[in-house]
Amino acid sequence: MAAERINLLDFDREGLTRWCDGLGEKPFRAVQLTRWIHRNLESDFSRMTNLAKSFRAKLEELAEVRPPEPIREQISSDGTRKWAFDVGSGNAVEAVYIPEDDRGTLCISTQAGCAMGCLFCSTGKQGFARNLKTSEIVGQLFWAERELRREAGTDNPNDRMISNVVLMGMGEPLQNLEAVVPAVRLFMDDHAYGISRRRVTISTCGLVNQMDKLAQLAPVALAVSLHAPTNELRDKLMPINRKHPLEDLMAACRRYLKYAPRDYVTFEYLMLSGVNDSLEQADQLVNLVRRVPCKVNLIPFNPFPGSGLAKTDRERVLAFERRMNDAGIVTTIRKTRGDDIDAACGQLAGQVKDRTNRAVRLIRQRKEAASILNAAGKEND
Numbered sequence: 001m002a003a004e005r006i007n008l009l010d011f012d013r014e015g016l017t018r019w020c021d022g023l024g025e026k027p028f029r030a031v032q033l034t035r036w037i038h039r040n041l042e043s044d045f046s047r048m049t050n051l052a053k054s055f056r057a058k059l060e061e062l063a064e065v066r067p068p069e070p071i072r073e074q075i076s077s078d079g080t081r082k083w084a085f086d087v088g089s090g091n092a093v094e095a096v097y098i099p100e101d102d103r104g105t106l107c108i109s110t111q112a113g114c115a116m117g118c119l120f121c122s123t124g125k126q127g128f129a130r131n132l133k134t135s136e137i138v139g140q141l142f143w144a145e146r147e148l149r150r151e152a153g154t155d156n157p158n159d160r161m162i163s164n165v166v167l168m169g170m171g172e173p174l175q176n177l178e179a180v181v182p183a184v185r186l187f188m189d190d191h192a193y194g195i196s197r198r199r200v201t202i203s204t205c206g207l208v209n210q211m212d213k214l215a216q217l218a219p220v221a222l223a224v225s226l227h228a229p230t231n232e233l234r235d236k237l238m239p240i241n242r243k244h245p246l247e248d249l250m251a252a253c254r255r256y257l258k259y260a261p262r263d264y265v266t267f268e269y270l271m272l273s274g275v276n277d278s279l280e281q282a283d284q285l286v287n288l289v290r291r292v293p294c295k296v297n298l299i300p301f302n303p304f305p306g307s308g309l310a311k312t313d314r315e316r317v318l319a320f321e322r323r324m325n326d327a328g329i330v331t332t333i334r335k336t337r338g339d340d341i342d343a344a345c346g347q348l349a350g351q352v353k354d355r356t357n358r359a360v361r362l363i364r365q366r367k368e369a370a371s372i373l374n375a376a377g378k379e380n381d
């Protein structure tokens with residue numbers, strides 16, 4: 001049986017240099033290869049014309065450039081595109097492309113499923129399958145950029161379709177640092193995608209120790225999923241809070257900012273009707289984040305079947321936003337995109353495979369949501 005080929009999408013430039021060295025090739029070959037693969041988006045070694053023929057022959061024998069296979073595509077009326085990629089064993093992950101006038105953003109996944117179990121999250125409900133490999137993370141950008149360039153009728157590497165990358169799709173990126181760090185380095189490498197580190201954002205639910213590691217290994221822009229202003233509520237919505245409570249998380253944000261490319265952290269705050277959206281909670285949120293240079297992003301909830309949670313109405317979101325801004329915390333409301341294709345985390349892949357006992361989970365989910373709503377109702381009385 002032939003040996004399995006090495007997927008070169010698994011290597012950042014340093015890794016590729018080591019691999020080339022193992023073949024007796026000079027470091028500049030790794031630069032050439034990186035440029036062919038990640039700037040020209042070329043996967044056919046025979047077309048890499050400035051490589052020596054003998055090197056191309058070795059590559060053809062030993063290696064491949066293989067992004068994950070897209071198995072489904074949805075295009076929204078607002079131009080948002082969503083792809084589900086097959087990552088084997090019946091698992092799929094998704095990437096979402098959001099075109100805007102001045103930028104093109106790709107939201108990518110880092111795990112098949114997620115182990116964090118946030119109550120409001122469709123991906124969390126599907127359970128955890130496995131960490132993605134670097135090739136599967138980078139492969140989402142490689143594939144999407146190549147597809148968008150092809151559609152635009154250009155093969156010029158300077159015609160960049162994707163200017164921003166956010167690691168906010170399926171999974172908790174900081175639980176998969178080993179694969180995420182080389183991927184992020186490739187996003188920022190001028191010989192690869194050349195995206196500024198201000199335009200690469202990692203979103204975390206608050207893994208404090210890994211935030212410190214990320215600051216040392218690849219300090220990109222940071223978004224923290226907050227979603228509650230008190231430990232009591234956050235413990236219920238996000239189990240990670242029981243391990244890393246809010247005071248530890250705020251301290252970790254302040255430490256991260258010493259290394260971050262932006263001088264603020266973005267706090268994501270999902271607006272859940274009757275759960276975390278009162279003006280009193282806005283005041284608590286102000287007090288919580290006051291000592292961290294930050295921007296707060298209010299996100300309209302996108303209900304999914306069986307979530308047991310509802311979206312806050314527009315008036316209430318506006319009032320919450322006003323209260324925060326009046327208190328001096330820069331706060332905006334995220335524009336919803338791709339509503340008609342469920343372009344929120346986990347919803348397409350969930351149709352591909354539900355790897356848990358869905359019925360049991362949904363019943364438990366409804367009960368949990370009902371008890372939080374009850375408790376919130378009593379507090380507001």
Ligand code: SF4
Nearest residue numbers: 114116118121124171
């Ligand atoms: S919100 Fe993020 S961390 Fe929480 S379950 Fe969903 S994917 Fe995982």
